[in-house]
Amino acid sequence: MNQRKKSLQLRHVDAGSCNACEQELTALLSKDLDIQHYGIDVVASPRHADALVVTGPVTDTMQPALKKVWDAVPKPRQLIAVGDCAAGCGVFQNAYASHGGVESALKKPDLTIRGCPPDPAKILDMLREMMQN
Numbered sequence: 001m002n003q004r005k006k007s008l009q010l011r012h013v014d015a016g017s018c019n020a021c022e023q024e025l026t027a028l029l030s031k032d033l034d035i036q037h038y039g040i041d042v043v044a045s046p047r048h049a050d051a052l053v054v055t056g057p058v059t060d061t062m063q064p065a066l067k068k069v070w071d072a073v074p075k076p077r078q079l080i081a082v083g084d085c086a087a088g089c090g091v092f093q094n095a096y097a098s099h100g101g102v103e104s105a106l107k108k109p110d111l112t113i114r115g116c117p118p119d120p121a122k123i124l125d126m127l128r129e130m131m132q133n
């Protein structure tokens with residue numbers, strides 16, 4: 001049985017976000033959305049994670065650190081882009097210090113949650129849908 005269907009441990013990296021996406025991620029932990037009720041949680045170490053959540057356009061400065069965190073997530077692992085910036089199409093897409101979001105920095109995300117910022121209820125729905133696949 002696939003354990004991911006029962007739980008999903010997330011490690012988050014802010015790769016140059018404006019922080020609005022982080023605020024929406026924080027809302028997932030509120031009593032209204034209560035992601036832990038669905039078996040989803042945020043962990044402090046990438047070594048304890050099933051998936052890496054990335055926000056922000058992946059600035060040149062953040063790219064090496066993001067790569068290190070991704071390399072530390074044990075396989076099988078999933079990559080989740082949250083927000084238009086991480087998807088490579090946000091307001092910073094033509095900025096001098098970022099070049100194409102998560103896909104150009106690491107690989108094509110397994111899940112992309114669009115929005116600027118995405119609604120937290122949408123984030124939760126898409127995470128739960130990913131757990132079913």
Ligand code: SF4
Binds near residue numbers: 018086090117
């Ligand atoms: S997608 Fe929008 S809210 Fe999220 S980091 Fe980019 S500008 Fe900020």
